[in-house]
Amino acid sequence: xxxxxxxxSPRKGIxxxxxxxxxxxxxxxxxxxxxxxxLPQDAPxxxxxxxxxxxxxxxxxxxxxxxxxxxxxxEEADGSI
Numbered sequence: 001x002x003x004x005x006x007x008x009s010p011r012k013g014i015x016x017x018x019x020x021x022x023x024x025x026x027x028x029x030x031x032x033x034x035x036x037x038x039l040p041q042d043a044p045x046x047x048x049x050x051x052x053x054x055x056x057x058x059x060x061x062x063x064x065x066x067x068x069x070x071x072x073x074x075e076e077a078d079g080s081i
Contacts, residue, residue: 006070
């Protein structure tokens, strides 16, 4: 099973510690693989609302090099945290 974990902050505080507990419980249930994404360092460029992706396709997006790996991770995952 693949699980995508997206952290909204680079700090490793209480949310990070809670996710560690959830991850450990999932590992107790069987074979689980985690893909972790830390924002903003893994995506220093955020959507600017230019609508290029809607009008001309996702590959035209100015942030495509950052966003497309996240989309692939989420599409391949069986669940997300």
